[in-house]
Amino acid sequence: MKQIDLTNLFLPKKIEYTKDEVFDIAIVGAGVVGCAIFKEFSQNGAKTILIEKENDILEGASKGNSALLHTGFDAPEGSLELECVKKGYEEFIKLKDDLNLQILKTSALVVAWNEEQEKKLEDIIQKGFRNGVKELRRIDKNELLKKEPNLSKEARGAILVEGESVIDAWSAPLAYLKEGVRYGGKLVFSHKVEDGEFDGEIWKIKTSRGEIKAKTIINSAGLYGDEVEKIRGGEGFRIIPRKGQFLVYDKSAYDLINSIILPVPTKRTKGVVVTKTAFGNILVGPTAEDQESKTDSSTKKETLQFLQKKAYEIVPKLKEHSVTTVFAGLRPASDETFYRIEYDKEKEWIRVGGIRSTGLTGSLGIAKYIFELYGKSFEKKEPKHDAQKVPNISEFSKRDYEKLGFERIVCHCELVTDREIKNALRGKCGAGTVGGLKRRTRAMMGRCQGFNCMADVVEMIKEAQNETK
Ligand SMILES: Cc1cc2nc3c(=O)[nH]c(=O)nc-3n(C[C@H](O)[C@H](O)[C@H](O)COP(=O)(O)OP(=O)(O)OC[C@H]3O[C@@H](n4cnc5c(N)ncnc54)[C@H](O)[C@@H]3O)c2cc1C
Numbered sequence: 001m002k003q004i005d006l007t008n009l010f011l012p013k014k015i016e017y018t019k020d021e022v023f024d025i026a027i028v029g030a031g032v033v034g035c036a037i038f039k040e041f042s043q044n045g046a047k048t049i050l051i052e053k054e055n056d057i058l059e060g061a062s063k064g065n066s067a068l069l070h071t072g073f074d075a076p077e078g079s080l081e082l083e084c085v086k087k088g089y090e091e092f093i094k095l096k097d098d099l100n101l102q103i104l105k106t107s108a109l110v111v112a113w114n115e116e117q118e119k120k121l122e123d124i125i126q127k128g129f130r131n132g133v134k135e136l137r138r139i140d141k142n143e144l145l146k147k148e149p150n151l152s153k154e155a156r157g158a159i160l161v162e163g164e165s166v167i168d169a170w171s172a173p174l175a176y177l178k179e180g181v182r183y184g185g186k187l188v189f190s191h192k193v194e195d196g197e198f199d200g201e202i203w204k205i206k207t208s209r210g211e212i213k214a215k216t217i218i219n220s221a222g223l224y225g226d227e228v229e230k231i232r233g234g235e236g237f238r239i240i241p242r243k244g245q246f247l248v249y250d251k252s253a254y255d256l257i258n259s260i261i262l263p264v265p266t267k268r269t270k271g272v273v274v275t276k277t278a279f280g281n282i283l284v285g286p287t288a289e290d291q292e293s294k295t296d297s298s299t300k301k302e303t304l305q306f307l308q309k310k311a312y313e314i315v316p317k318l319k320e321h322s323v324t325t326v327f328a329g330l331r332p333a334s335d336e337t338f339y340r341i342e343y344d345k346e347k348e349w350i351r352v353g354g355i356r357s358t359g360l361t362g363s364l365g366i367a368k369y370i371f372e373l374y375g376k377s378f379e380k381k382e383p384k385h386d387a388q389k390v391p392n393i394s395e396f397s398k399r400d401y402e403k404l405g406f407e408r409i410v411c412h413c414e415l416v417t418d419r420e421i422k423n424a425l426r427g428k429c430g431a432g433t434v435g436g437l438k439r440r441t442r443a444m445m446g447r448c449q450g451f452n453c454m455a456d457v458v459e460m461i462k463e464a465q466n467e468t469k
Contacts, residue, residue, distance in 0.1 A: 010055055024378065033355050045183075051193055063435060066244075106260050118156050121157065125138060144158045148261070150256045182385060203215070225239055238335045274311060278393075297328045
């Protein structure tokens, strides 16, 4: 069988800056955190540029997570992380209708499986209250099994956390990016930041494809944040990637649970979660494995078997369903357990590091916090056009195939139309990698993992790329 070559399908995206331009703010890294910061500063009138080493957004930690919007009930008390998570949650809810951000308000259940865990529930509730999360209550086994009839009968009781939700973790950052562009922010992809010089007023940032000038640098380079930090001369900050492996169960399993099923957390990790996804699957994971490599996101058979065993212990009926795919994400954890945000005023450099396991929720809050920390204001500009709603690819709302006007379905597993793919491949914020196209449309992400539609999709990519030549 002939293999389809997925490399070099995309040309590097167009360069948007000129040699002499000086930006107020240059943001390094277009993960969810970088995209949210880009939005915040651009909306507030700063002349902003977002610099990314890959040819699309979300190619680092932000491409593979559990996609939960956290309330902060279990975040470290009094921490910056808690503050950003709560603010981020609030901002997400404020923006969701204007930008078409999708949310499934499932609520979560922190389930106790033995006496020891049961004893910890009250403490978790009290901590939640102290964290300002009021919608928390203890439920007994009867109520739990009424809510979740497919949960193992071994469960002893739980805490119901009303606000915990599932979101589409890919379209939200895309919406933040588009908002930044709407307010005049510029984007450069395939530009790896390698070095820089600061003359006391202006940074000359050396990238793999040219020099960019900016008054202030914001380092949101995720897993590579410590390496980028060396440009400033920043000491004492090391990223220790923490891998999280996942199983994605088939769509047939989707109705087995109603809420996000959380374990009683340990000091180190939130533990293995069973949750619905925005795309109609059940997700089981993640693990928490520290490693040296910033690129190794491979999965391991034994770990996946461990996850499968856990999944069966929690929801025994999962045994009747198959696994569609597996993946791993790398958390940009650091050598400390807290968010590592710091503003070096002398060097005009803001580090946004160590945003490990809550960055999807916290991103909009982090962006607001940093803007305040920065403390300068800009003259606000009128946006070029109204806010753009991102296309819905979740199961929570009407999909493109349910609307008139498309020619054909290209990906039959995920019901992706030709129109969706064509649109996702075009424009300033269009896909720049195969992964980016998947994240914008779900094409090739279903049961057959692209076996049936990949050749067709590749032709569509080539056609779109030819137009840009
Ligand atoms: C397994 C797992 C589960 C998670 N679950 C959740 C969850 O349910 N809810 C939640 O809120 N959060 C969750 N998270 C956390 C969340 O995904 C992260 O906090 C977030 O993705 C971090 O984003 P970031 O923008 O800081 O980093 P990244 O996404 O890594 O972005 C950094 C970007 O910088 C770019 N870059 C790096 N070096 C350079 C350079 N030299 N020049 C230019 N660009 C560069 C990279 O290519 C990358 O695109 C989870 C994370 C993982 C891994």
